[in-house]
Amino acid sequence: MDKEKIIEELIRHKKMPCLDFKLKQLTEDFTNTLFYTLFDTNTPVAVNLELLEKQFNKLMDMACCELKKPHDELWGEYVSHLPEILEFLNLDAEAILECDPASSSLQEIYLAYPGFYAIAIYRLAHELYVEGIPLIPRLMTEYAHRQTGVDINPGAKIGKSFFIDHATGVVIGETAVIEDNVKVYQGVTLGALYVSKSLEKTKRHPTIKNNVTIYANATILGGDTVIGKNSIIGGNAWITESVPPNSKVYHTPEIKIKTSPNV
The missing domain is CATH 2.160.10.10 (Hexapeptide repeat proteins)
Incomplete structure (x- = not known):
């Protein structure tokens, strides 16, 4: 088979017109920005919320998904839940500090505990899942899975003060x-x-x-x-x-x- 024929066959078998792998990288960037916005002392919250909205809109466009609400309405509802998500995550961190004799400070938990990181990304993804947004929540939790060895589907329902020890x-x-x-x-x-x-x-x-x-x-x-x-x-x-x-x-x-x- 000559080169031109190979190219033709490859194109013919590419069946997903919206499958742009940049979506994975952009979702990971969005996830990192969310995490830093909630926890990093030096990250300006107001500035990052504007950046996050732009990242969110781009993700929605790239995901080629049909949604019942416009992007700005979805984003407004999601942002309104961020304080509650952060409150839950602080309770998760306190539960780890209370239960794990190896933990020395909350700072250590936020920075170094894979179980906490996996829970954090799950909680941030779950709210998008609840809003009916496809694919993006799964890409977020899969990003955390790759980093921590913890596989939490964004559809799971998890209450307050959740503790995962060692994580893997x-x-x-x-x-x-x-x-x-x-x-x-x-x-x-x-x-x-x-x-x-x-x-x-x-x-x-x-x-x-x-x-x-x-x-x-x-x-x-x-x-x-x-x-x-x-x-x-x-x-x-x-x-x-x-x-x-x-x-x-x-x-x-x-x-x-x-x-x-x-x-």
């Missing part, structure tokens, strides 16, 4: 519901019992009630699965049915240690 490998599905004062450790999955396109728009992921702690590598599956308040889920537990309030669930592995001269 945490997966929280689109229809998961997490109430207040929940603590999650590395490797935890809040997922679906099985994957099928027919389950779209249905409750596929579990509900975690207030004051639950879920330790490392626990897997909790299913839209009907509810973990009752004040429960503790031990590491490596595999759960596909509801757990009553005030429960302790744990997995007991069989460990054998052989030492010489008994080997």
Whole structure:
């Protein structure tokens, strides 16, 4: 096949006329600007809000999405929620400081904790998801996923004072519901019992009630699965049915240690 034919075939097979990969980079720039606007002492809030509006409008144009509201109305509604989002994020940071003995200051949490960063980007993306904006919220949380190893779908509903410790490998599905004062450790999955396109728009992921702690590598599956308040889920537990309030669930592995001269 000659060069011209190859070019012709490549163009013929490019099926997405609006697929502009600059959208990913611009979304990441927008995400960074949002984060700095909320937290960085030296970032001028008023100036950045104007910059963010321009970035937002450009993203909406590039995403080629049909929306029920004009861009300026969507942006106005989103900005009005930013103080509440920041209030929630400050509670998340305080929860980390209170729960993690390795944390020495709020400054350390804002600057160095991947779990906090993943929660922050999730909360900023979730509000766009609620507004019905497609693609951009997912690109935002995927950006955080790439940086932290935490995969939180922007559709998940997460309450106040959420704590993710160590962060890496945490997966929280689109229809998961997490109430207040929940603590999650590395490797935890809040997922679906099985994957099928027919389950779209249905409750596929579990509900975690207030004051639950879920330790490392626990897997909790299913839209009907509810973990009752004040429960503790031990590491490596595999759960596909509801757990009553005030429960302790744990997995007991069989460990054998052989030492010489008994080997």
